[in-house]
Amino acid sequence: MKGVFDQQKWNIVANELEAENLKLASYDNTLIPSLGNLKNRKILDYGCGPGVLALALSKLGANVKTFDISKDMLELCSQKIGQENVFSNIEAIPKEEFDNIICNLVLCIVPEYEIKNISSNIRKLLNKNGTAYIGFCNPRIFNLPESRLDLRYSAGYSYEDNHSYRKIKKEGGYEITELHRPIEWYKQVFNDAGLVIVEEIFTPEYELSGNKIRDFIIFKLRRK
Numbered sequence: 001m002k003g004v005f006d007q008q009k010w011n012i013v014a015n016e017l018e019a020e021n022l023k024l025a026s027y028d029n030t031l032i033p034s035l036g037n038l039k040n041r042k043i044l045d046y047g048c049g050p051g052v053l054a055l056a057l058s059k060l061g062a063n064v065k066t067f068d069i070s071k072d073m074l075e076l077c078s079q080k081i082g083q084e085n086v087f088s089n090i091e092a093i094p095k096e097e098f099d100n101i102i103c104n105l106v107l108c109i110v111p112e113y114e115i116k117n118i119s120s121n122i123r124k125l126l127n128k129n130g131t132a133y134i135g136f137c138n139p140r141i142f143n144l145p146e147s148r149l150d151l152r153y154s155a156g157y158s159y160e161d162n163h164s165y166r167k168i169k170k171e172g173g174y175e176i177t178e179l180h181r182p183i184e185w186y187k188q189v190f191n192d193a194g195l196v197i198v199e200e201i202f203t204p205e206y207e208l209s210g211n212k213i214r215d216f217i218i219f220k221l222r223r224k
């Protein structure tokens with residue numbers, strides 16, 4: 001079975017990410033309507049992966065730029081939205097530029113120092129009235145053995161403890177290391193980075209094996 005145990009190695013599953021349908025139906029279909037009218041909106045997709053969302057937003061009329069630490073992901077993304085829209089160097093991205101910054105499923109796979117870094121970068125890149133949408137796997141369901149999207153191995157920690165655990169993505173059939181932090185921990189980091197929470201959005205609830213599940217949480221944030 002393929003496995004991703006390092007934030008630098010997501011290129012191994014680029015094809016699997018490109019083919020995701022369950023995640024798209026849950027996450028992207030919650031996020032996109034909450035963005036509203038996208039015509040001429042300046043959007044940065046931070047940690048864009050292979051660019052599936054970036055392409056969808058471009059087709060809806062947004063002016064989309066992307067950034068990722070993986071060269072392979074950026075290559076796939078530039079094939080979809082053009083090389084001129086893809087940044088490989090965070091320092092080259094114009095500051096205070098974007099109406100929206102989207103950061104999907106990145107914070108739950110990076111170490112704590114990187115979450116602080118990414119939050120601070122997002123703060124610097126948002127324009128005065130801009131909003132960020134930062135989303136990840138819902139920490140509240142960290143201890144469920146199964147969701148529609150994945151199977152999890154319990155690491156035996158409680159909700160309050162920052163820790164890592166392994167999960168198998170049903171779609172794509174690969175294993176990853178996920179990093180759990182309580183929602184309150186993320187809120188503190190966002191606050192310290194100069195971001196204010198405007199809204200907490202969850203993907204739609206469903207029931208599996210008697211558990212009520214909302215797979216993802218998306219924070220809508222603005223500058224303090």
Ligand SMILES: C[S@@+](CC[C@H](N)C(=O)[O-])C[C@H]1O[C@@H](n2cnc3c(N)ncnc32)[C@H](O)[C@@H]1O
Pocket residue numbers: 007008010011017046047048049050067068069070073103104105106109110114
């Ligand atoms: C789980 S994938 C999510 C991709 C995409 N956002 C999506 O929703 O399908 C995580 C992505 O984050 C990228 N990544 C990991 N660490 C990063 C960092 N520190 N800064 C920017 N991107 C990062 C990986 O290369 C990978 O493309």
